[in-house]
Amino acid sequence: MEPSYLPVLQRGDWGGHGQAYTRPLRRGSGATPHDLWISFAIVEREANSYITRADLASGSFDARALFRSALERLVARPHRGRWQTHRIEDTEFLLRGGDELTSSELLVRPWMRKAHAHYLAERVFVAMPHRFALIASVDPLALAPTVGGMYEDALRQRSGALSPMVFVLEDGSVVGTLDASSKPATPSDDTLPATEEVVLAPLLVFFFVATADGEVERSEFERFERALTEAASKSAGMVRSLLERAISCFESDLGHVANLMQREDPVISLTRLSRTLKERFPVVEREQFGRAMVALARAIAGPAVTEHGASRTESARSEEQALATIELLLHDFPCDRASPPPS
16 A cells, blocks of 8 residues: 655755755745745654655655645545635735644645635735644735744744745745745835835825925825725725825825935836836736726825816816826736736
8 A cells, every 4th residue: 555645845944855855845946944845754643754865766656646646645634724714903814724734735726726716816925834824815015924923933832833935826836935034125215125116106196196286285185195095995905005004104204205206207206116016916906006096196186187087277287197197107007908807
């Protein structure tokens, strides 16, 4: 009878790499202690028995057949996990909990595709901070600190800590990683890092539209704050988190964004922001964020510009042009019109 080997995830600094047969979780990874590897073991109460490199070299096992049969046993085991919804503050997470093989369930594509279906998203972010949990979200900014905290707790408690990394899923498979242990970047003097650039996008939209007629009025501040709060409340996942962060830094970063606009043509800043959204955001979130930016621009322009962009007064012509620029750069993505819906 063939031994009941199961896939077991291992840290990059696991001491068994020298003898046990392991393969990187994704091609091209494995260079850091936080990268994960797949080993194959008979899981026992006292100690696991692993397939070694020598076993594979001797021809005792075929690597592809081994992986396939190990996945079948992982799916068939009685203590497999199930996705459950949890909320931490205002962010929704999906969590799988169970035995020490729960983290290995990342390898079961049909189960990971259920996370895509739950969020209606082409891209989902997952993490295995320790062996007994698998957590997923569409909001990496909220997921990263949660994963980092769970990982640190597991390290202190010596309870199967795996990795603080956040893994990127597309169609149920890992395609990349984000490092949850890295600290958020801070704005530089010249340009903003990609994440902060997106967070400060609402403030850039505010200044671009509000200053189009040569002055910023108090009523424009008030309309912007109301519209930003409303946009955040109507959004979900990653977009909601970004807008909520924009609310929290509204007053503290206004001066920083104003200085940036004095040093760089705001159209250049908006063009760079548009490129960042296209390169880094899934289609659904990109469209949602773009619509929120257009709604903010219309709110700032106020009653002088109608919903369809038609100017009601001659003095509003400059703000109408600013609104048209926002719509062109941050909402209209003609290259995405034929994109398939999220799986």
